[in-house]
Amino acid sequence: MRSLSSDPALPEILPFENKIWLSSPTMHGDEEKWVDDAIRTNWVSTVGENIRVAEETTAKKVGRKYAVGLSCGTAALHLAIRLCGVKLYGMPKPGHGSLEGKRAFCSDMTFDATVNPVAYEGGEAVFIDTERDTWNMDPEALEKAFELYPDVRLIVVAHLYGTPGKCDELRRIADRHGALIVEDAAESFGATYHGAQTGSFGDVSILSFNGNKIITGSAGGMLLTDSREDADRVRKWSTQSREAAAWYQHEELGYNYRMSNIIAGIVRGQLPHLEEHIAQKKAIYLRYREGLRDLPVAMNPCDAQTEPNFWLSCLLINEDAMCRQVRGDKDALYLSEPGRSCPTEILETLAAYNAEGRPLWKPMHLQPIYRAHPFVTREGEGRGRSNAYIAGTGIDTGADLFARGLCLPSDNKMTAEQQNIVIEIIHRCFA
Numbered sequence: 001m002r003s004l005s006s007d008p009a010l011p012e013i014l015p016f017e018n019k020i021w022l023s024s025p026t027m028h029g030d031e032e033k034w035v036d037d038a039i040r041t042n043w044v045s046t047v048g049e050n051i052r053v054a055e056e057t058t059a060k061k062v063g064r065k066y067a068v069g070l071s072c073g074t075a076a077l078h079l080a081i082r083l084c085g086v087k088l089y090g091m092p093k094p095g096h097g098s099l100e101g102k103r104a105f106c107s108d109m110t111f112d113a114t115v116n117p118v119a120y121e122g123g124e125a126v127f128i129d130t131e132r133d134t135w136n137m138d139p140e141a142l143e144k145a146f147e148l149y150p151d152v153r154l155i156v157v158a159h160l161y162g163t164p165g166k167c168d169e170l171r172r173i174a175d176r177h178g179a180l181i182v183e184d185a186a187e188s189f190g191a192t193y194h195g196a197q198t199g200s201f202g203d204v205s206i207l208s209f210n211g212n213k214i215i216t217g218s219a220g221g222m223l224l225t226d227s228r229e230d231a232d233r234v235r236k237w238s239t240q241s242r243e244a245a246a247w248y249q250h251e252e253l254g255y256n257y258r259m260s261n262i263i264a265g266i267v268r269g270q271l272p273h274l275e276e277h278i279a280q281k282k283a284i285y286l287r288y289r290e291g292l293r294d295l296p297v298a299m300n301p302c303d304a305q306t307e308p309n310f311w312l313s314c315l316l317i318n319e320d321a322m323c324r325q326v327r328g329d330k331d332a333l334y335l336s337e338p339g340r341s342c343p344t345e346i347l348e349t350l351a352a353y354n355a356e357g358r359p360l361w362k363p364m365h366l367q368p369i370y371r372a373h374p375f376v377t378r379e380g381e382g383r384g385r386s387n388a389y390i391a392g393t394g395i396d397t398g399a400d401l402f403a404r405g406l407c408l409p410s411d412n413k414m415t416a417e418q419q420n421i422v423i424e425i426i427h428r429c430f431a
């Protein structure tokens with residue numbers, strides 16, 4: 001790492017005494033009250049008032065008829081994808097997935113929890129490249145994918161970093177091809193697209209209350225739907241698929257995925273603070289945008305049609321301001337150059353000052369586990385490319401964003417003074 005204090009004209013920066021986190025939980029007090037309430041009344045299992053209130057409040061907030069509390073967002077995605085698989089292809093035999101031998105179109109730039117449930121259900125994810133306007137699934141590439149794979153009937157889309165994707169266009173394409181949409185709003189709770197909440201666009205949608213999300217239950221997730229029948233079915237699957245009988249009677253495969261009333265107590269205490277967290281995250285985003293505007297960088301996109309929840313503030317370095325950076329599967333090297341920088345240099349420097357950033361989510365088509373899967377760009381069938389990125393080679397959008405982008409410390413407890421130091425550190429990386 002280059003020493004940032006080598007220039008004697010610049011004041012020395014000391015590392016932060018307490019770590020500045022990427023995004024950490026923020027408790028307010030009511031969480032404890034509802035958890036205590038569950039313990040005091042002995043409703044500590046997977047039934048209780050906290051679950052009922054958390055589900056009702058969430059459904060109302062998002063504008064859906066039903067919300068089903070589950071153990072985590074990944075479990076919600078699994079049951080959402082299984083539900084769609086069963087709707088499309090019928091109930092599989094035990095030992096088989098509901099997507100056995102079928103393909104599903106999936107967001108490529110996302111956390112792997114979005115797409116893994118396709119594999120849990122025996123399906124093959126086909127990754128769809130990313131557009132630059134919102135960093136989400138590219139409708140043009142999706143259209144191309146339907147030309148190449150006209151039989152596909154399931155689309156799994158995520159809203160990255162809290163910025164809604166092109167919901168209307170994706171929906172139009174899905175409807176034209178008779179496909180169902182599973183919407184992963186794990187990162188975008190509270191964000192809106194043309195005034196409608198994310199989580200309201202999918203045939204089935206999900207949220208996550210993982211510890212790093214905009215609000216948290218320490219864990220937990222929810223499945224959102226407008227169908228009473230689907231909500232009942234998912235609730236039943238999530239509690240081991242017990243039939244209404246005196247003994248344990250099973251007609252369908254079951255899972256132990258239900259949310260506990262303790263977790264729901266934390267979620268219940270956090271829900272009233274969602275808008276406040278969004279306002280804090282938005283202030284962080286705007287402060288970065290203002291503080292970094294003289295550098296050859298752009299922030300993650302935010303356009304007029306959407307109001308993101310600003311969960312993470314991200315930076316994209318201009319192509320001509322990238323220093324040389326090479327990434328292997330698990331490590332990275334760069335060459336420091338005056339006037340230029342790269343995600344690796346900025347992240348290593350931030351870490352040296354006790355601040356946590358992270359590279360952008362590595363696209364799924366570049367992941368060793370999914371490298372053999374089809375990947376579709378606007379131009380057609382792509383291929384898992386090498387990790388090495390060379391500017392201006394016309395590489396796919398996902399690989400390009402991954403090479404040049406990073407997530408900045410976005411913790412809502414970071415003070416303006418601390419953020420100004422982070423901004424100064426980033427400036428010195430480009431010095």
Ligand SMILES: *Cc1c(COP(=O)(O)O)cnc(C)c1O
Pocket residue numbers: 072073074075110111113114158184186187208209210219220221
């Ligand atoms: C966090 C996250 C999930 C998984 O949620 P968990 O509650 O951690 O299981 C799924 N998709 C995306 C995009 C996420 O960021």
